[in-house]
Amino acid sequence: MLDTGNLVLRNKDQNVQVWQSFQKPANTILPNQTLESRGTMYSHKSESNYSRGKFQLQMKDTGNFVLNTLDPESGVELDVYYSNNAINDGVRLIFDESGSLYVLLGNGSTYNITSGSGGNYYVHQDGVFRVYNRTKNVDNNSVSWSVMKSIPDNICLVDGSDRSSGICGFNSYCDYIDGRPDCLCPSG
Numbered sequence: 001m002l003d004t005g006n007l008v009l010r011n012k013d014q015n016v017q018v019w020q021s022f023q024k025p026a027n028t029i030l031p032n033q034t035l036e037s038r039g040t041m042y043s044h045k046s047e048s049n050y051s052r053g054k055f056q057l058q059m060k061d062t063g064n065f066v067l068n069t070l071d072p073e074s075g076v077e078l079d080v081y082y083s084n085n086a087i088n089d090g091v092r093l094i095f096d097e098s099g100s101l102y103v104l105l106g107n108g109s110t111y112n113i114t115s116g117s118g119g120n121y122y123v124h125q126d127g128v129f130r131v132y133n134r135t136k137n138v139d140n141n142s143v144s145w146s147v148m149k150s151i152p153d154n155i156c157l158v159d160g161s162d163r164s165s166g167i168c169g170f171n172s173y174c175d176y177i178d179g180r181p182d183c184l185c186p187s188g
Contacts, residue, residue, distance in 0.1 A: 004032045026050075027124075029101075035059045039048040042070075043125045055127035063090025065103055065113065065153065067129060069167070081127070081158040081167070082151055084111060087135050103129070113148050126181050127167055128155050147179060 001007050007021040022033045025041050030126060035041065038061050043053035054072045059065055067082040083121050089106035092111075096102075096105035103111040114131060129151040135141050161183065168174045168183035175182045 004029045006033075014046075022090055029093075029095045030100065031095055031097050033095050035061070037061050037091060039093070046125055053125050054129045055125070057129055059090065063103065063105070065090070067127065069127070079158075081155070082129075084113065099133075113151070119133075126155065128152070128181070134171060150179065 004022075004067045008017055009019045010017055010149070021187055022030075025033060025035060025039070027041055027044055029035060029041065035057075037059055041057040043055040044050040045053045052070075052075070054070050055067065056070055057065075057067050065084045065091050066080045068080040069078040070076065071078055084103065090103040090111065093103050094100075094102055094104055094110075100115045101113045102115075104114070105111060130147050131149045133146045133148045134143060134145050155178040158167055167181060172183050172185050175184055
């Protein structure tokens with residue numbers, strides 16, 4: 001385990017890296033980690049069930065960073081509900097040590113998504129990609145995490161299509177309470 005949080009497996013002679021956790025992010029991206037073109041991260045099903053959920057983040061081979069829903073049974077990609085739509089030559093999504101999240105473009109320039117906010121990025125089971133910042137209170141030696149940014153800002157405003165009917169699915173609606181979506185059924 002490296003200081004960055006990257007778990008690295010090497011061959012028995014320690015000279016060849018066989019596998020590393022940073023190459024296959026699950027639902028979290030840490031500082032100094034990248035998501036290559038065609039790379040994918042998935043939400044988990046619930047707070048206690050870490051199997052693949054119904055949302056995914058992708059670095060498309062077109063260079064776009066997107067969030068989309070998945071069919072819960074088949075895993076087929078459904079609606080894109082967030083896309084940076086600003087580039088077509090992105091190489092990789094980078095979360096650097098200073099806390100900036102950006103897409104590195106083919107010509108060497110960058111497309112900034114967030115800048116220097118620190119923390120960890122996490123694809124939640126509610127489909128929101130959030131960056132958290134960890135702060136330590138020196139006076140009482142406590143630690144707290146706060147949300148610095150959410151992508152999209154309000155997932156309840158995302159419209160569905162005839163294939164997915166929005167974030168909450170068919171026959172339900174989304175209510176955004178305290179920065180979190182809540183899927184509810186109509187009364188009656």
